[in-house]
Amino acid sequence: MSFADDVRDLYQEVILDHGRRPRHGKRLAAYDVTAKGDNPMCGDRVEVWVRFASDGAIAETGFEARGCAISVASADLMAETVQGRGKADTKALFEAFRTMARTGVCPDHDAGLDEPLERLAPLSGVHEYPSRVKCATLPWHALDAALEGTREASSE
Amino acid sequence: MSFADDVRDLYQEVILDHGRRPRHGKRLAAYDVTAKGDNPMCGDRVEVWVRFASDGAIAETGFEARGCAISVASADLMAETVQGRGKADTKALFEAFRTMARTGVCPDHDAGLDEPLERLAPLSGVHEYPSRVKCATLPWHALDAALEGTREASSE
Amino acid sequence: MNVDKIRQDFPILSQTIRGKPLVFLDSAASAQKPRVVIDAMRDAMETQYANVHRGLHWMSERTTEAYEACRDAAAALMNAESREEIVFTGNITGSLNLVAHSYGRGVMKPGQAVVISAMEHHSNIVPWQMLRDSHGIELRVAPITDAGELDMIAFEALLADGKVGLVSITHMSNVLGTCTPAARIAALSHAYGAKVMFDGAQAIVHRAVDVRAMDADFYAWTGHKLYGPTGIGVLYAKRELLEQMPPFMGGGEMISSVTYEKTTWARVPHKFEAGTPAILEGIGLKAAIDYVRAIGYDAMAEHEAALTEHALARLGRIEGIRIFGQAQDRGGVVSFALDKAHAHDVATLLDRQGIAVRAGHHCAEPLMRRLGVDSTARASFGIYTTHAEIDALADTMTRVREFFA
Amino acid sequence: MNVDKIRQDFPILSQTIRGKPLVFLDSAASAQKPRVVIDAMRDAMETQYANVHRGLHWMSERTTEAYEACRDAAAALMNAESREEIVFTGNITGSLNLVAHSYGRGVMKPGQAVVISAMEHHSNIVPWQMLRDSHGIELRVAPITDAGELDMIAFEALLADGKVGLVSITHMSNVLGTCTPAARIAALSHAYGAKVMFDGAQAIVHRAVDVRAMDADFYAWTGHKLYGPTGIGVLYAKRELLEQMPPFMGGGEMISSVTYEKTTWARVPHKFEAGTPAILEGIGLKAAIDYVRAIGYDAMAEHEAALTEHALARLGRIEGIRIFGQAQDRGGVVSFALDKAHAHDVATLLDRQGIAVRAGHHCAEPLMRRLGVDSTARASFGIYTTHAEIDALADTMTRVREFFA
Ligand SMILES: Cc1ncc(COP(=O)(O)O)c(C=O)c1O
Numbered sequence A, B: 001m002s003f004a005d006d007v008r009d010l011y012q013e014v015i016l017d018h019g020r021r022p023r024h025g026k027r028l029a030a031y032d033v034t035a036k037g038d039n040p041m042c043g044d045r046v047e048v049w050v051r052f053a054s055d056g057a058i059a060e061t062g063f064e065a066r067g068c069a070i071s072v073a074s075a076d077l078m079a080e081t082v083q084g085r086g087k088a089d090t091k092a093l094f095e096a097f098r099t100m101a102r103t104g105v106c107p108d109h110d111a112g113l114d115e116p117l118e119r120l121a122p123l124s125g126v127h128e129y130p131s132r133v134k135c136a137t138l139p140w141h142a143l144d145a146a147l148e149g150t151r152e153a154s155s156e
Numbered sequence C, D: 001m002n003v004d005k006i007r008q009d010f011p012i013l014s015q016t017i018r019g020k021p022l023v024f025l026d027s028a029a030s031a032q033k034p035r036v037v038i039d040a041m042r043d044a045m046e047t048q049y050a051n052v053h054r055g056l057h058w059m060s061e062r063t064t065e066a067y068e069a070c071r072d073a074a075a076a077l078m079n080a081e082s083r084e085e086i087v088f089t090g091n092i093t094g095s096l097n098l099v100a101h102s103y104g105r106g107v108m109k110p111g112q113a114v115v116i117s118a119m120e121h122h123s124n125i126v127p128w129q130m131l132r133d134s135h136g137i138e139l140r141v142a143p144i145t146d147a148g149e150l151d152m153i154a155f156e157a158l159l160a161d162g163k164v165g166l167v168s169i170t171h172m173s174n175v176l177g178t179c180t181p182a183a184r185i186a187a188l189s190h191a192y193g194a195k196v197m198f199d200g201a202q203a204i205v206h207r208a209v210d211v212r213a214m215d216a217d218f219y220a221w222t223g224h225k226l227y228g229p230t231g232i233g234v235l236y237a238k239r240e241l242l243e244q245m246p247p248f249m250g251g252g253e254m255i256s257s258v259t260y261e262k263t264t265w266a267r268v269p270h271k272f273e274a275g276t277p278a279i280l281e282g283i284g285l286k287a288a289i290d291y292v293r294a295i296g297y298d299a300m301a302e303h304e305a306a307l308t309e310h311a312l313a314r315l316g317r318i319e320g321i322r323i324f325g326q327a328q329d330r331g332g333v334v335s336f337a338l339d340k341a342h343a344h345d346v347a348t349l350l351d352r353q354g355i356a357v358r359a360g361h362h363c364a365e366p367l368m369r370r371l372g373v374d375s376t377a378r379a380s381f382g383i384y385t386t387h388a389e390i391d392a393l394a395d396t397m398t399r400v401r402e403f404f405a
């Protein structure tokens, strides 16, 4: 197998792309909640800002991340997939994503999560690299903390 | 081999005898020097008293020991063999005895030590039982401390 | 429980000593290791080894998993609420010192007191003396009865003034075999506002330990007595206490972030684990825990109770032998003395016949004084000990007694 | 030195990782173990094991001899004056904390200062911060030059006011590879009345350490980096200092006698060794020391110098790679960063090809800040490392760089 083939199981094109050019990698000018996430084991750090729509669903998510391609891409894909979702729905998605990142398989889930999980699926390759699972879940921990009203999260 | 045969390599009759009925196991009423010896590892304790003759040789040695048969027998045989010896002579004997106790073989020595070393030879069996070597040498450490004018010795 | 089969798991038991088959009756000092422990450590070194926790590569990740599995196993063994309540140290002495520093100096206040018992191992005495001398903590000693049991009335009296911050008591005496009533001790301690720690070095080898059922605040033990390797000790502590305590040693692994001005600590339990941990030892201990659990504490306790009863009966019939400790509830340890011979001579004569017992003060000098002796001989039993070995001990003791008569 | 032959001594090196042959370039985190170490530990558990020091029986005596032989080996390895100057701990972090407690709290006085350098491992930072915060000791940091060497002029300036009681500096940086001039550091420290300790965790793996020639007061290292087992650390200290220092942990083995009122300490070094020691680990470390000495430091140093030069040359030619540290005198450790990729991604891509490097802050966050980075990737070499492995690293790095371009 070529070098590129070898590494595509984890670094798929979509990850490289979102890692290099995140669409949501910015602080929101106006936001409702925010939180920081920290992985002291490897030094990754992410900060998220969330603005809600009038119905309570997430209108927009922005982030600033200092870390590896996986954590930046995961933050960006997260921002993309949670848009328009309510809090409960977002939490369910987090749980399902977390399982996928850890095990590589998509857990049983609500039909409503089919589409977002498919979009997050490129990240499932991390399950082969246990120490990198936290890179992928860190932005989600931060988002969860923001939604919960706690200001800090850690994926340690 | 019978039980008794097995153990005779260390517990020779002379050791049992001196261990049970030490001839010199008493505090001297009049003495010139004294010292205590302590083996904190096993709790053996011995105290020796020495009286010198007018020529500086050892006139008499007495001891009180709390410990095993080996340490009591060794103290008693020591008291016996050092009688009449000068300080240098006694130290040389200690050195030779120590080597014998550790290795089981009698080191090269002055012809003058032939006879006392032969009397101490029954104790050479301890070399097979490294943790017991200290039991055999403890009284000598105490005697040495007394001769040196230090009051305490340890065979740790 | 099939002892013959178990013996085959322990390669060392087929050794001969001074030409005689090894009769190893010194397990309370340190137990022998089953093949699964030896193999686990060897396999790790041969096939899967690297430093843990911070490594991003395959070997490091796999080694981290294997090592951290020991924490899960230890938590399950003790029925801890979570794996984060398990701290690894170098031995139980390290666990006790950790608590003496981080809880004693870090949380307790001068003027408070620590209660120990009159049958503690030095490891559960000296750290408290050092705490007393450096931190103004009073040290109180709960007496034991002549049967060798904790005097519960006197114990409660020591708690009465409400000054006691911590009770630290053995869960099983390494000299008398006495098992202490942990749940009652904990309930009393808590009633008077004290936290409670148990020295489980011996207890966990002989019986199931449930820290939640007994409501222990701290519970400490040591790997090498539970058929595991040396170099690793275990400390269970309730999570809220670990959160509250400052760290003991500083260094790698125990920090969250470091600047010269200010360092923040890692989460529990890592806050208390400085430097590269005992990785191979954790892997070995995991195998030992699995081994013990597969046999089961019920079977082990039953086996050891039978051995102990047999030993007490056989040794008790020998004239001139005095046995120390008549506790109702006791584990597989029997201390004794012979009237005509010093314990060291006894041990050497037994050794000459291939029988390994311990002789001395067993790191419990104050208890020796309480018993009125300098030293005792001690036979202690493990899962591999047989009735025939106890018969060999008793038969040989008869001859030792004759020899010194 | 025949590297092919040496590689055959390390069973793990023939493993494959993710389908590729293992290229292990993470020895500075922890080294792999030669068969002699594995066998020594296994043999002990299979044929000759019991608790040490207090046992009167055959197994205990033989195990004591085998374990204590490690003290002789360590003393000889470092050219200590006597075996009593060697204290065993759990890891070097334990050794450093021992000195921070027993010398720092026990002998130093509030108002005095400790000097470390700007390239220390957390294990040589955090214990001194804890000492500072609890004991009123000032912590001073000697800067490094942009080449990554200790700034000797600034270092001397820190000593000038005579307040420094202890200098504790790495003998070789685990990030930059820099070897520090130990003899000069010691001479300067002594000239200003300070004692001096070296963190030799990395240095002793790469070069002969002579504590008397460099006149170190303390010298610490850790077994698992010198091809030995985990769970054991070493501290050399001049005898007079050990005599002067109070003990660190209390318990069995470290006492001479115990009463509730007053406990007296065992002689050095046992005063500092509480509880059952790392017996199997001592036996393993003895085998590791013998192994290293048989190969010889001259051959090892030469081999590693050649590897390092090769690595610096090969990696230095790759565009976008920045290498950290240009010390004149350096050991087998090369830290680097890639402009377009995070160190973790680099490490994962290398891992996917079977190449194990470390990525992160290497337990040296303050040094990372000094270098202006969050993390680096680090390749580190052992006696078994080959030029071909470095070529594999460099070739793969070229592709990693292309991949992230
Ligand atoms: C320079 C240096 N000091 C200290 C340490 C800490 O060693 P240990 O984790 O074995 O205590 C290390 C290795 O991690 C090191 O490289």
Ligand SMILES: Cc1ncc(COP(=O)(O)O)c(C=O)c1O
Pocket: C028, C029, C091, C092, C093, C094, C121, C123, C124, C170, C172, C173, C174, C199, C201, C202, C222, C363, D252, D274, D275, D276, D277
């Ligand atoms: C009851 C008890 N506590 C503490 C210890 C000390 O254990 P370690 O030496 O492993 O720290 C022992 C064993 O020696 C023991 O039997």
